[in-house]
Amino acid sequence: MPINITMPALSPTMTEGTLASWLKSEGDKVEAGDVIAEIETDKATMEVEAVDDGTIGKIIVAEGTEGVAVNSVIAVLLEDGESASDIGDVSAEQAPASKEDAKEEEPKKEEALKAEAPKSAPSSQPAQQVNSGDRIFASPLARRIAEQKNIDLANIQGSGPRGRIVKADLENVQPDAAPAKPASAPTMASGPDAKVLADAYGMTYTEIPNNNVKKITAQRLLESKQTIPHFYLTIECALDNLLAARKEINEKANGDYKLSVNDFIIKANAMALKAYPAANVSWTDAAVLQYEHADISVAVATPNGLITPIIKAAETKGLREISEEMKDLAGRAREGKLKPAEFQGGTFSISNLGMFGVKEFSAIINPPQSCIMAVGAGEQKPVVENGEVKIKTVMSVTLSTDHRSVDGAVGAQYLQYFKRFIENPVTMLV
Numbered sequence: 001m002p003i004n005i006t007m008p009a010l011s012p013t014m015t016e017g018t019l020a021s022w023l024k025s026e027g028d029k030v031e032a033g034d035v036i037a038e039i040e041t042d043k044a045t046m047e048v049e050a051v052d053d054g055t056i057g058k059i060i061v062a063e064g065t066e067g068v069a070v071n072s073v074i075a076v077l078l079e080d081g082e083s084a085s086d087i088g089d090v091s092a093e094q095a096p097a098s099k100e101d102a103k104e105e106e107p108k109k110e111e112a113l114k115a116e117a118p119k120s121a122p123s124s125q126p127a128q129q130v131n132s133g134d135r136i137f138a139s140p141l142a143r144r145i146a147e148q149k150n151i152d153l154a155n156i157q158g159s160g161p162r163g164r165i166v167k168a169d170l171e172n173v174q175p176d177a178a179p180a181k182p183a184s185a186p187t188m189a190s191g192p193d194a195k196v197l198a199d200a201y202g203m204t205y206t207e208i209p210n211n212n213v214k215k216i217t218a219q220r221l222l223e224s225k226q227t228i229p230h231f232y233l234t235i236e237c238a239l240d241n242l243l244a245a246r247k248e249i250n251e252k253a254n255g256d257y258k259l260s261v262n263d264f265i266i267k268a269n270a271m272a273l274k275a276y277p278a279a280n281v282s283w284t285d286a287a288v289l290q291y292e293h294a295d296i297s298v299a300v301a302t303p304n305g306l307i308t309p310i311i312k313a314a315e316t317k318g319l320r321e322i323s324e325e326m327k328d329l330a331g332r333a334r335e336g337k338l339k340p341a342e343f344q345g346g347t348f349s350i351s352n353l354g355m356f357g358v359k360e361f362s363a364i365i366n367p368p369q370s371c372i373m374a375v376g377a378g379e380q381k382p383v384v385e386n387g388e389v390k391i392k393t394v395m396s397v398t399l400s401t402d403h404r405s406v407d408g409a410v411g412a413q414y415l416q417y418f419k420r421f422i423e424n425p426v427t428m429l430v
Contacts, residue, residue, distance in 0.1 A: 002087050003052055005075040005204075007068045014340075015070055017041050018212055021063045028056050037074070040212050045306070045336040046336045054079045056089050066212075069137075078342070080126070095203070138165035177228070194198060213305035223363050230362075231403040232362050233411045237422045238430045239378045239393040249319070262298070262352050263323040265375055267428050270294040270314035272417035279414035280347050282368045283405040297346030297366060298326065302334045309333050309367060310346045320427075350375060361394040370402040373418075395422075 032118035158165035297308035309329035
């Protein structure tokens with residue numbers, strides 16, 4: 001019988017994605033393992049492989065469609081001996097409609113689905129099956145209608161497949177009879193609308209559409225800043241020993257590899273977290289999670305926005321291994337080819353703007369982590385040491401912490417460990 005190809009969950013937190021492109025067309029034969037489509041998540045573009053041999057019988061979700069829910073049917077695969085007539089009708093509610101087709105969903109199909117729902121469960125009663133808990137299953141069209149009418153979907157009984165809320169479930173619900181939808185997340189807009197003001201005052205501009213990466217990054221940064229009590233600590237570190245060690249190591253490498261200052265910073269943080277695990281934590285309402293390994297997330301700028309590939313268990317790796325792994329991760333991050341496991345998670349983040357000449361800044365915490373280090377540029381300046389003025393290369397770093405799990409004293413202690421490692425790089429080797 002025909003096999004449904006569904007929207008895969010490419011990460012534990014993924015609930016929807018964008019079907020970026022189809023690499024196969026209807027009628028094309030495929031084998032298990034063939035790449036048939038590309039899916040955009042919030043951070044990368046991933047390939048979808050066929051899990052069975054057969055022929056693409058019908059494409060349900062057009063390429064470019066956003067907001068495709070995980071496990072929605074995106075295409076149908078025919079096995080040997082089957083034809084398009086074996087597919088039958090695939091309900092529009094089994095996969096979200098594209099923006100262009102959203103208004104063309106068939107009311108008759110929705111009404112038929114509604115008629116199949118138990119008559120004893122009116123649509124105004126709270127959902128009891130799929131919509132229990134925090135996640136509510138509804139079609140994109142139903143979500144838009146609910147938003148426009150100010151309807152709380154948590155109070156709606158879905159009549160679609162497995163209790164999914166569809167358009168027909170909302171047709172007879174009056175906005176004033178439904179409770180106002182709670183603000184479950186902070187709004188991304190703040191202050192006057194820039195476009196409205198620009199149009200009103202005749203300002204010229206070019207619109208650059210926000211991609212998925214920028215939208216999700218903006219939402220998470222806003223939530224982080226508004227929901228996490230940030231606390232900031234700044235220290236200065238002398239880099240002279242580090243720069244001398246780096247120069248000597250690179251000269252002896254004879255071009256086989258080349259260490260950067262950032263490689264030393266990654267290693268120093270990993271060693272500091274190993275020596276002082278009280279800072280290698282995450283906050284939860286029930287407990288503080290203290291991690292065994294230092295998984296260091298490093299902010300990388302890409303054409304689509306920021307992404308934080310992770311050096312796993314960095315305390316167990318040498319400088320050369322960290323350097324080579326970081327170059328590989330950064331390169332694939334810019335190409336959008338990272339796997340979710342390579343950029344999701346992490347226990348500590350680093351954001352380095354020193355190469356741009358930025359002397360000092362404060363970074364926003366990357367939840368659920370508790371710390372992020374903002375690294376500034378090293379610059380020569382006079383430093384008083386043992387009553388004498390010396391010229392040294394000094395780097396400023398600012399640690400942003402979640403004060404619930406890493407308070408001021410813990411953060412200050414951690415920075416002392418980091419400072420000892422960064423100023424005496426030989427200690428990272430023992």
